[in-house]
Amino acid sequence: MAKVLAVLGRGAIDPEQPIIRADDLGVLRGDGIFETLNVRGGEMFLLREHLVRMAASARRTEIDLPPYEALDELSEQARQAWLAHPDFDPDAEAALRIVATRGLEHGSEPTVYATIDPVPRERTLPRRDGLQVLTASSGVNADTRGQAPWLLGGAKLLSYATTMAVMRWAKSLGADDALWVTADGYCLEGPTSSLVWRDKDVLCTTPTDTGILPGTTSTYLLQHASKLGLRSEERLITPEKLTRVDGVWMTSSVRGVAFVTTLDGQELATDPEMHSELVKLSGFELPS
Amino acid sequence: MAKVLAVLGRGAIDPEQPIIRADDLGVLRGDGIFETLNVRGGEMFLLREHLVRMAASARRTEIDLPPYEALDELSEQARQAWLAHPDFDPDAEAALRIVATRGLEHGSEPTVYATIDPVPRERTLPRRDGLQVLTASSGVNADTRGQAPWLLGGAKLLSYATTMAVMRWAKSLGADDALWVTADGYCLEGPTSSLVWRDKDVLCTTPTDTGILPGTTSTYLLQHASKLGLRSEERLITPEKLTRVDGVWMTSSVRGVAFVTTLDGQELATDPEMHSELVKLSGFELPS
Structure with a gap:
């Protein structure tokens, strides 16, 4: 629990x-809708960005989310309880999850709560060891969700059954994670992570008009890319081209910044120096 | 509640x-995963078919569903409580819902329960008055879900956010319901109903290899079509062709058999005599 x-x-x-x-x-x-964010040394990382994104999810789903201040206070209540918890360890990472359902079937206020759980070591190890990734078709074209608001592109929904299914599928084949690819052949995002890659001096991610979830960690990295001497850009890329860039990462608020070692079995270029810098830039630590 | x-x-x-x-x-x-079925005169309609379908959903999602007998007993417990409830009316319809979640995040048995709720009159009126329906793209091609098991075609999932969104969208435009259409232009099903149509002496529905949910009511109607002098067949059909057949219905276990009056604003042929027969054949009643 x-x-x-x-x-x-x-x-x-x-x-x-x-x-x-x-x-x-x-x-x-x-x-x-929900958000999950990292708690390090007892501090919540990018809480504001997560609450802003949650408000965007609420607008897309027409859920009557409580105001920012109420969610901020709820998060702080959870954090205080965590600091006072016997299992709290300031050197370990934890995940804060904020959940808001539409409420009861016959009408009510939303059901809103927050939980905190330690991040298990197997979630942080991919920062050190990388990920073997398999591509899986999302079934839709890159421009479909931008044209069909009922498909709820860009919203972080509780409806994650296919997200969970694609991860089970990848793991059943011995991989660590999946990468959604559009029906017309472009890379989107991981089931619970964003796709980031370096192409020479440009740090890239997927355009949001594809209906991906705008990642808080990937956005942070691209916003601060100049600190690493890089420009940043949103681009569409095919899996085939992705195997020929200078480094590929999957980023998320809990797992952090993990590099991709193989894509559909093909070895990718890795860049340990750039990896260390990205991990550090985003405020994560490499596990020993 | x-x-x-x-x-x-x-x-x-x-x-x-x-x-x-x-x-x-x-x-x-x-x-x-879940199932919803109709309770009439205190009797559960097609319970066996629903429990068989639920077991199929469990296999696709790898959920460790309790055995048939346990779900049958749970349904009976709910039914007995309903018969003893002060609001029970043998002349009114109710909906029995059976829900099974995967259980707790860190591992547990599934969470399994059943509820019963009266069916509100606005849910049964489309049997008498018909439905104005708008098409909405599902984003995927007709053959996509058959090839991508992680998209969980054919399973009745709790992940219904886009299902709810497309119904809000249709209602916001003054329609009663939506009809999912594939990216390559074929009719699939309603968000919570199956598509049935009559083309001369053939009663048709969508092929299940498209990833639709196999409807219990539509299956029942097609299995018993010969009683109405009809053959039955699974077919792919475009919305344009659907506007030229001899009658279109959307069928579900709770709303029953409702005819479609307009599709994207275009008036469809209606067939009141066939409609009465289909309603009667499937065991529903027309509301006064």
Whole structure:
């Protein structure tokens, strides 16, 4: 179970206590949104950026999300409970998750809560060891979700069944992760991570008009790329071309910055020096 | 709230009591499956077919669903509680929903429960008044999901965010419902219903290899079509051709058999006599 649970309007409570009713649309329909962010040394990393993105998800799904200040306070309640928790270790990383469902089926306020859980070591090891990745078709073209608002591109939804399925599929074949590729052959993002690559002096990621989730870590890296002497750019790229760039990473708020070692079995160029710099720039640490 | 709640291993309990933990994958990831079926005169309609389909959904999602007998007993517990409920009316319809999530994030048995709720009159009126329907692209081609098991075609998932979004979209434009159409231009199904049409003496529905959910009501109608002097067939059809057939229906276990009056604003042929027969054949009643 999560180590800490804080519920909007109630504060921190026993995480084992059930808080969601059988008729909550979060479970009946996966109808809700969430954010997950890293807690290091007891501090929440990029909380503001995550809450801003959550508000964007709420607009796309027409969920009546509580105001920024209420979610900020909820996060702080969870963080305080974590600092006071016997398992709290200032040298270890934890993940704060903020969840908002649409509420009950016959109408209600959203159900909103936050949890904190330590990040297990197997989640941070890919920063050191890299990832073997398999491509999987998302089924849609690169421009489809931009034209079909009901497909909810760009929103971080609780409806993650296919996300979980593609990761099970990749792992069943001995890989570590998957990379969504459009039906017309362009790389999108990982199931729970953003795609970042270096092409000479340009740090690149996928354009958001493809319906990917705009990554907080990838956005941060591209915004600060000049510190590493790089320019930044959003680009469409095919898997075939991705195997010929100067380094490929999958970034997420919990796993951090992990480099890709193989794509569909083909070895990629790795760049240990640039990798260390990206990990450091984004505020993560390399596990020993 | 639901009128009745029965939880696997616990039986009927107060439906207002929260039963789902914050770290249940049903809410965190929409990671679970469900079925909804009609209860008429206190009897569950096509329960066996729904439980068989739920087992198929469980196989596709690798959820460790309890055996048939346990779900049958759970449904019966919910039904008995409904028969004893002060709001029970043998002349009214109710919906029984059976939900199974993958369980808790760090591993557990699935979370399994059943609810019963009366079917509101606005859900049954389309049987009498028909539906105005708008087409919406599913973004994927007709053959995509058959080739990409991670897209979980054919499974009835709790991840319904885009399903809910497309219905909000259709209603925001004054329509009653949507019809998913593939990127390559073929009709699939409604967000929560199957597509059925009559072309001369053939009752048709969409092929299941497109990744649609095989409808219990549509399957029942096609299996018994000979009683109406019709043959039955799975076919791919374009929206344009659908406007020129002899009658179009959207069928579901709760709403029943509703005819389509307009598709993207274009009036369709209706067939009141055939409609009455289909409603009767599937065991539904026309509301007054």
